[in-house]
Amino acid sequence: MKSARILVVDDDQAHRELCREVFQLMQAEVSCAASGEEALELLAQKDFDVIVSDLVMPGMSGLDLLVAVQKRGYHIPVIMVTGYPDLQNVEECIRLGSFDYIAKPYDPYLLQATVQRALHRQGKETGPLFGQGKAPRRHQFPDIIGQSASMEEVFNTVSKVAESNANVCIYGESGTGKELIARAIHSNSPRKDRPLVVLDCTAIPEGLMESEMFGHVKGAFTSAGMERDGVFQLADTGTLFLDEIGELSLPLQAKLLRVIQCREFRKVGGNKPIKVDVRIIAATNKDLYAEVQKGNFREDLFYRIEVIPITLPPLRDRKEDIPLLVDFFIERFNRLNNKKIKGVTPRTMSLLLQYDWPGNVRELESCIERAVVMADDEWIDFTDPSFFLVSQRNGESQGKGTAPRSLRQVEKEHILRVLQEVDGNKTRAAKILGISLRGLQYKLKTFAREMEISKIP
Template structure:
């Protein structure tokens, strides 16, 4: 479906040009010549985005922005103005503008900004739809994502959950494997029973065996009374064995028997006890390689891996980062009693560019830290941690250092700093101009001077 864009500008020529350009890009543009008309049109029809001029006769752009946000805070509003200033940009962003562009517009930047705004809105809508569908199904509200990889994961969860199959959830650390296991349990016929989770990596061999199967009184020093294990606690429900690749081989053998015979034997006990439990396991290891190395039993591997549910790493679903980041921001803002609305565009770009080797857990920690450090209504890049393995993204400050700049012509230094800043901003000239503290028109002149335009 073609996106509907409302263009608001009291310059008839500029308005007509933008409508023609947007039509050529496949959008459905409509026009308004003042803020009051724009607010009325937004109240009467759903638009996918708004391009809004600041200086207009009658109701100005900033007041119109505020009124539009009051009525529909979800629609992205991109501010346009020929009067570039830091104060105007900050005011627009605080009022809720998605981004800020200066006239004369660079059409490439406009298209990039508009496409990005529409993508964010589409992802938010798709995620909300998925969450509504899954609210009575399997995934629950904590599994967030609208990317192709996550849609495939949701489909697989929906297929596996109603069965009694043993499931092996695989994926890197921090991807949310336990959430997937909980979603599978919630979508099963066992949802009325308990889901008992055990972190196999946190316990020694002896303690893990006792934890899983229980023990009889006097079975070992300190066993002063009989204890029921986690398998008995999960009877008629499910048990989630996290980090299954970490368990020692003697416990592997006993676990294999549980899967095969559906019965356990307490440590120090002499009789088997039947259990009705569905087993869900997870690992961040390649269990096939562990089998080949002789560290994991092959027969247990095949018993556990009846159905494999791989959870994608965050770097393979970068389009979900804005959804996840906003979700964490709202949660931690409420927890810390802070009034924070969202991220500035440059902060969100920073989040999307980071590789996140720790996956969703690392992103969650970064957002919590940013919320705690933030002093305004929007999280900025300053509150976010460095990325790329703990090193800063290369920018003007890392482009050579003072030693590398000494003794060089000023024009060369300026050119290098400008190009490095532009590269760190992903080619977004408006953002680069803001970082450099100059207007977009000045940046354009300097790029032209250095033959880069």
């Protein structure tokens, strides 16, 4: 396979060498230029697949280089990097056709991921990110996308515990993918050919939960017209996934504890003990240890199910995975909807990277599905943050387990939404917001300084 060719343009030698090392770990062929003029000379001598250029340089700036590349007919994605993030510069880069815009300081991993996306659009492949020496994790766990350090830690833990029979407790906010992790553990375990049974502890009324868990005999209660097996019996020799285990009542916790300890149970209304061999994987968006301290969760059960704890990071803490997730979801929803969307525009990706995603991966998935279905062109392009602020539409409150937003964040989102509604007319927006034009301009400048597009928090 021919190596991808990357041209790095920066007047800072230290940054050029850093980029060279980062891209060489991707098994790419890297050339460096100290100026825009030198970059054009190199472009005339050989072909490149991606250009990574500093924005502010003596002589020919990054924007000048971008324009020159396009005028000379080079169809090469240009990624802008700068230590001076400014809203006006971002808009100008987008207007002139920059593939993406990254603010310093940045995580080298995010730079790699951005370049990899550009290469993918060019039909080029690269080596593993950060020279991992092995295929990306998505090949081992096909439905779980992530190459961030926090997800790498999760994958390492899953790989180790999958081969054991130890009980696992998965912690994470709503929408982080707890059930996907449970399925990955089961699918890579010795029990993979046996049943995986899922019980959502929030979906069954408390009065029916005991029967759902352990089954019942005929006549055990008024509506028990026939004998029925519960999830423990259905999962025998396999895995039982108890989602939102923190919602179980204390009496049911006691019964669950006995099954885990003795590996046997009795059906509701029955006298015969039934032996089972079941591995328990639990999940919760609560802090179970804190629930123990409050008296809401049994301490003995806590230690039985939390043999191996796994904590999933919220999406806001692994934003470097967003470009990978976006590409994955676009590919999926293209197939489901018979569409041919190529991807998202740089300004759309910038918005996606700035948002904190209180609904986590599930919210991002919903956003991309809606965008794919509604898209009229090959590229998804929207500038209105309210397009994907699903949790705030129609006054909806945030879901359980999501982090509350600051007043500052709410203000910023509202101002941007009003600006979008008036097509960017600052005078009209200021009047609607009830502030002076000067006050609005000051707030926008403040937001621009806070913008760290494509930067990992």
